[in-house]
Amino acid sequence: MRKIKFQPMPGLTIVLVICVTILISLGVWQYQRLQWKTALLAEVEASVSAPPLKGLDALSEAIRQEAPIDFRRIAFTGKPQNGGSIYHLYSSQTGGIYWDIIEPIKSEGRYILAKTSEVNAQQKTTAPNTVIAPDSLSAPQSYIGYIRKTYPMGRVESWVKPKANIESNRYFYFDQNKNWYETLPTPNFEGYYIDVVEKAQSAETLPVKRPEIANNHFDYMLTWWSFALIFVVIYLILHRRAGRLQFV
Structure with missing residues (x-):
């Protein structure tokens, strides 16, 4: 059975931990924003769809x-x-x-x-x-x-x-x-x-007004977490090429 031999580079490891922590935190923040924005859109839809x-x-x-x-x-x-x-x-x-x-x-x-x-x-x-x-x-x-x-x-x-x-x-x-x-x-x-609305005839005939609210936080969340994964992959590749990551 093959074993993994790994000797991490101290400086690069510290940089990786800092960067990945920041990127994951940004992804979590976007996930929280996604939950907030989804609830907001649902609230607006309920409001504009309600009778006057x-x-x-x-x-x-x-x-x-x-x-x-x-x-x-x-x-x-x-x-x-x-x-x-x-x-x-x-x-x-x-x-x-x-x-x-x-x-x-x-x-x-x-x-x-x-x-x-x-x-x-x-x-x-x-x-x-x-x-x-x-x-x-x-x-x-x-x-x-x-x-x-x-x-x-x-x-x-x-x-x-x-x-x-x-x-x-x-x-x-x-x-x-x-x-x-x-x-x-x-x-x-x-x-x-x-x-x-000037010259409006009635509230019933007034057009429903849906604001344009973008909700791209899912994409942003995946982007930040993808960057974190890419950093980890690059980190492992550098260790592999330096002979610090081996399968023996």
Whole structure:
């Protein structure tokens, strides 16, 4: 019966252990990302496939039950909040500079921020507008769109994105300064807003909005682990050629 005679090279072995440990760790990280992304996609699919919500009370109940609601369709009736601040959020488009208008809407005794329309650079004012019409003169309006969940800005993103300017009403990320909800009375839907679709007829006929979310983590996982295997193979080949790995 043949035996294996192996004399490892100390320096190369240390390098191998370090590299393989790093590569396997990266593969494990991608496996964890794969699990998270798969669950996220399933949650989004459940949300966009669900029937539209009718009113903010229904939204509040869905949040209480922890149901998936990001990108879910919704229809409700409400009024712009009297005296509430309106924010201008930069929207990258071809053909000029545009700003999304974010304003607070009151419905069923609750308040929520809604992206209701957009203006070009010339129409944008330098300071936040306020709704000055009294409630008695402000007719209820129908709002139809998608529920969006807000996510905190990442550290790197906060470094590279342009800074908000309150005086000129310029924002480049939703609730960039984390103070928009402070202007709203309670109860409000902090952490959520409505992406209103102008001229939509009903929430039922509103197209399902599936975000494009890539899920390539399985390939990344295999790539890192393949590199680890290649390092081990090269390590063994070098020892074989140096006569340190023999079958006797």
